[in-house]
Amino acid sequence: MKNSILTFLALLFSCFAIAQNLSEKEVPTIVKSTFLISYPDQTNEKWEKEKGNYEASFTIKDKEHAMVLDPEGNILETEEEIDVNKLPANALAYINTTYPNKKIKDAAKIIDAHGIVTFEAQVTSIDLIFDKQGTYIKSIAD
Template sequence: MKNSIFAFLALLFSSFAIAQSVSEKDVPNIVKSTFLLSYPDQANVKWEKEKGNYEANFTIGKTQHAMLLDSSGNILETEEEISVKKLPAKALAYIQKNYKNKKITEAAKITDAHGKVTFEAQVTSIDLIFDKQGTYIKSIAD
């Protein structure tokens, strides 16, 4: 029983170490400034710290967005929630074949600092990553 409780607590605390909410006052000014240059009208931003980087989560209209920045204010990637229908056809076919009877719960378009586009589809508790053409790249467990 003690081992079960210890394992649960270790898992709980390790999940907080992955992404942790931070107050806007704890986000470096250079990070906030870079974000505001891209999205000057965003006032309701939720910040998280993940592996030394800062993620700004915000909504434009009804669409969820995120921007990942390093502590020097460099944009590492942006993410935009998309409709499942906007995933590349090849990605949808891969999911249908390999995850039969599983529902895609979220989909996103990710653009890195160099303009490289990838797509993410969340199926059960796994994020599936695909390139721009829909070719499977990797899985990331949530």
Template sequence: MKHSILTCLVLLFSSFAIAQRVSEKEIPNSVKSKFLISHPGQAHVKWEKEKENYEASFTSGKTKHSTLLDPNGNILETEEEISVKQLPANALAYIQKTYKNKKIKEAARITDAHGTVTFEAQVTSIDLIFDKQGTYIKSIAD
């Protein structure tokens, strides 16, 4: 019961964090310059605004990446697409048990500003977040 209530609350509050596409002209220079310093040579960047923060999405090689920056250009987190097989074993077991017969659409490794690594698995229209060991943390409506 607690798990269901927590999941509902997370889904409710996460629905307010809807990203909006913005043109590069709308991105503050401090955000763009700090992004380019940390990711030199990225020419095809798609920008979104998430509340007061900015997300830059780009592809390096064949791998999708995104970087979330605050209005001052500080990196809050980075996300790198990974194969489903790279998710922690405990996360895969949780998904198989909880979401029987559902396919994992996408997987990612997320590193926050403090270096903490989490994993994300998109199942149906929900992003499931796991810690480094694969322990379930929360769900976020996609």
């Protein structure tokens, strides 16, 4: 019985940890306005709410993008899909050494609210994060 309750609680909390898809109507006006001013030419807009923030996923000229905003409409981070060969050379070398014979599935350039640039490379089911020079920072399991 005790294990059943613990399992139920674990499942309940994990449901809240997952991002929630939102309709456009559920996005605060200030968040939506900041997004539209920043990216007026975007298409395929989709919204999620995760950890109290709002994330817009969208397309510009066949490239995937994302923007994370807080509830007050402040931009926390932007992400742009890039070609794998646009990753810093040190990042590519790290991936080739650490994950030999593995293909980089996706790559992105991320800019945070302070203008700090990082890069993300998805290899297998792991996102690898690198600084602007291509130095490895951390791994995030998908």
